[in-house]
Amino acid sequence: MSFLANLFGYILNFLYNYLQNYGWAIIIFSILLKLVLLPFTIKQQKTMKKTAKVQEKLKDIQLKYRSDPEKLNRETLDLYKREKVSPFSGCLSAILQLLIFLSVFYLVSRPLTYMKKIDNKIIEDYKTELTEKGEASSYPEIKIIETKSGEDENVNINMEFLGLDLSKVPTQNLNDYKVYIIPILYIITTFVNIKISMALTQGKKEKTVVKKKEKEDGKETAEEQLESMQQMSNSMNYMMPIMSIAIAMIAPLGLSLYWFVSNLLQLLERIIINTVINKKGENEEA
Numbered sequence: 081m082s083f084l085a086n087l088f089g090y091i092l093n094f095l096y097n098y099l100q101n102y103g104w105a106i107i108i109f110s111i112l113l114k115l116v117l118l119p120f121t122i123k124q125q126k127t128m129k130k131t132a133k134v135q136e137k138l139k140d141i142q143l144k145y146r147s148d149p150e151k152l153n154r155e156t157l158d159l160y161k162r163e164k165v166s167p168f169s170g171c172l173s174a175i176l177q178l179l180i181f182l183s184v185f186y187l188v189s190r191p192l193t194y195m196k197k198i199d200n201k202i203i204e205d206y207k208t209e210l211t212e213k214g215e216a217s218s219y220p221e222i223k224i225i226e227t228k229s230g231e232d233e234n235v236n237i238n239m240e241f242l243g244l245d246l247s248k249v250p251t252q253n254l255n256d257y258k259v260y261i262i263p264i265l266y267i268i269t270t271f272v273n274i275k276i277s278m279a280l281t282q283g284k285k286e287k288t289v290v291k292k293k294e295k296e297d298g299k300e301t302a303e304e305q306l307e308s309m310q311q312m313s314n315s316m317n318y319m320m321p322i323m324s325i326a327i328a329m330i331a332p333l334g335l336s337l338y339w340f341v342s343n344l345l346q347l348l349e350r351i352i353i354n355t356v357i358n359k360k361g362e363n364e365e366a
Contacts, residue, residue: 082194084183088113089194092187096195096237103241106188106334110341113180114349120176125353134159181324188335192221192235206235222247222332239334246334262336263328269343270325276350 091112095105114121137159145152192198206224210216217223226247229236239246243258250259328336 081179081182081186084179085186085190085194088183088187089191089197093195093197100238101241102237102239102246102334103244103337106246106338107341110338110345114342114345118349121349122353125350129354184338185327185331185335188332188338189219190221191237191334192224196234196237198234202234218330219249219332222249241337244333246332246337248333249331250329250333259333262333262340263325266328266336266340266343267325269340269347273343273346273350276347 088109092105092109095108096102099105099108138156141155141159142152145155187194192203193200203221203224206228207216207220210220210223210227215223215227225235225237225239244261245258248256248259250263253259324339328339
């Protein structure tokens, strides 16, 4: 995490030195990071579209060979090979997202270390001073910026952004309504993204009519199992965003701003890329 946080810190500091505003630096940093990851995002979305089609065929295979696990495994692997889709394609995306997630958290919570590259001894001396004064904080580097920016120009970071103080932590400023603005916007865009992601992954659901005979020979039970697996998958889709929302409430607002901007860019990416992929598919079919 430290390696990526350091790398991101160089970029963010360069932008800050040019813009002289932490908020705008984070926004431009978010845009640049999205542009760098754009080829991966396009590939990922194409894979999601393929996976949605494969899932429908996979349901048929699971129902057909529900009583023959060995045959079911072979047919499932053959399906993935024919469609050129890896069953583990989502893992790489999840790992990459987690790496970036943690690296940006490190960067925003310790801007003097990763962004300003202040000597660790100086930071530790300031921490000791804060502790002795009874001003210890869960984010000591943010506290150092708040208390020492007037005395030491090296630790001065302009965190005022459109009337908001990006150094503030929502749970530590419960009476300040402004601290909830960015987290609420982030939460809204997070769940919109989840809905779009699930729609792309699952594809169109077909209604299945279950006859009495099907119930008797066990088909209904198999379908219920598939539905149960789908619900488990949906729960996993919600887990990381809910975790990030919890972190957003206990982290400096700069982190929520980064996540909010990333969500907006992700929405825009998905709409544009999905439109292009659909048009390309329609042209190929024609």
